[in-house]
Amino acid sequence: MKLLHTADWHIGRTLNGYSLLDEQKAAFQQILNIALEEHVDGIVIAGDIYDRAIPNVDAVTTLNEMFKEINIEHHLPIYAISGNHDGAKRLNYGRDWMEYNNFHLNTLVSEAFKPIETTEVQIFMLPFFDPMDVRAYYHQQGVSEEDTQKIHSIVDAMNLVLTDMQKNFDPNKKHLLITHFAVTPNKEDKIELTSETTSTVGGLATLTADQFQMFDYVMMGHIHTRFASPSETIRYSGSPVKFNVKEARIKNKGKGVDIVEINNDKITHTFKEIKPQTDLIVLEEDWDTLTDPTFYKQQPIDNAWFAITVKNFDRSKHINVRAQLQEIYGTVVELDYENIYQDKQDQTVQNISELSPDETVDQFFHSITGNDLSKTQKQIVDKIFVDLRKEK
Numbered sequence: 131m132k133l134l135h136t137a138d139w140h141i142g143r144t145l146n147g148y149s150l151l152d153e154q155k156a157a158f159q160q161i162l163n164i165a166l167e168e169h170v171d172g173i174v175i176a177g178d179i180y181d182r183a184i185p186n187v188d189a190v191t192t193l194n195e196m197f198k199e200i201n202i203e204h205h206l207p208i209y210a211i212s213g214n215h216d217g218a219k220r221l222n223y224g225r226d227w228m229e230y231n232n233f234h235l236n237t238l239v240s241e242a243f244k245p246i247e248t249t250e251v252q253i254f255m256l257p258f259f260d261p262m263d264v265r266a267y268y269h270q271q272g273v274s275e276e277d278t279q280k281i282h283s284i285v286d287a288m289n290l291v292l293t294d295m296q297k298n299f300d301p302n303k304k305h306l307l308i309t310h311f312a313v314t315p316n317k318e319d320k321i322e323l324t325s326e327t328t329s330t331v332g333g334l335a336t337l338t339a340d341q342f343q344m345f346d347y348v349m350m351g352h353i354h355t356r357f358a359s360p361s362e363t364i365r366y367s368g369s370p371v372k373f374n375v376k377e378a379r380i381k382n383k384g385k386g387v388d389i390v391e392i393n394n395d396k397i398t399h400t401f402k403e404i405k406p407q408t409d410l411i412v413l414e415e416d417w418d419t420l421t422d423p424t425f426y427k428q429q430p431i432d433n434a435w436f437a438i439t440v441k442n443f444d445r446s447k448h449i450n451v452r453a454q455l456q457e458i459y460g461t462v463v464e465l466d467y468e469n470i471y472q473d474k475q476d477q478t479v480q481n482i483s484e485l486s487p488d489e490t491v492d493q494f495f496h497s498i499t500g501n502d503l504s505k506t507q508k509q510i511v512d513k514i515f516v517d518l519r520k521e522k
């Protein structure tokens with residue numbers, strides 16, 4: 131059996147207000163092409179399919195088209211679960227109908243215990259959950275409230291769920307798990323998590339690789355880089371698209387999907403790259419360099435988004451900085467300055483809560499330009515604050 135493993139599509143996501151939908155569509159076409167070239171038996175989407183619980187109309191329409199292409203046009207099975215960004219109940223709509231076409235979608239803990247069976251494998255699909263969801267599930271199963279109260283952390287909850295899954299293991303088959311959590315290599319090692327949502331996992335304890343050892347292979351979502359995979363058999367595919375500037379800073383770490391091949395003797399994974407349609411480039415240079423044609427002509431200015439930090443910048447000497455940079459680079463999704471007065475600023479800025487509003491403006495102006503407000507400028511600031519107080 132051969133599966134394509136992807137996760138964290140976050141359809142509908144924006145980057146500082148810029149829609150990523152076209153980028154996500156381009157990535158999707160590549161994912162589909164890889165699936166067809168590799169003749170996979172299905173596509174695994176390990177959670178965070180949408181970016182939010184109530185996605186906008188464009189996002190819903192786009193995802194619907196994607197699923198249609200995979201499942202109806204190309205007859206490829208889909209194995210999908212919800213992540214912490216998805217609205218579990220909403221995404222669950224239509225589940226029973228889709229099942230008829232090999233579109234498997236689990237969004238509730240209660241759906242995780244019955245695997246999808248082929249002649250060689252059992253695929254368990256465990257959506258993202260909160261310890262509270264697991265308490266509710268076991269309470270429904272007739273476990274006393276006293277006992278469900280003992281499920282404190284995500285680790286407690288996961289151990290219970292995995293143990294009950296294991297009861298349904300067929301010893302003659304390989305056991306695969308699709309899930310959506312932050313899992314670390316072992317209790318001692320802490321890896322840097324790049325998902326901004328890890329704090330919502332709940333509980334103080336962290337899930338560790340050893341908890342999942344009963345599975346032959348685990349396909350995960352939640353952390354957006356495959357380099358966070360805790361072991362050879364517990365893998366993150368990473369997101370197919372770069373979602374933020376922090377990710378763009380990490381050079382030579384392309385996005386992609388995994389092709390997972392399940393054979394009798396072993397399970398292997400092969401990374402397949404997805405090329406960005408519009409790349410996100412981080413530049414940190416002096417103003418003179420940024421506006422020097424010999425520099426910017428080497429940049430993919432027709433075909434990329436830029437996050438720019440202007441170094442050693444004297445803002446008093448320039449106006450319309452963003453406009454000038456956009457003239458050269460096109461879309462500038464993020465603009466920062468490293469001020470030449472930075473040191474001075476550190477000395478002069480006092481505890482901001484001790485300053486009056488006009489003093490705050492005064493200090494800000496000084497830290498940016500190195501000058502004090504003129505008499506006229508002070509009058510303008512005063513007038514604005516007086517007007518604001520009136521509005522209150």
Ligand SMILES: [Mn+2]
Nearest residue numbers: 138178325352
């Ligand atoms: Mn995610």
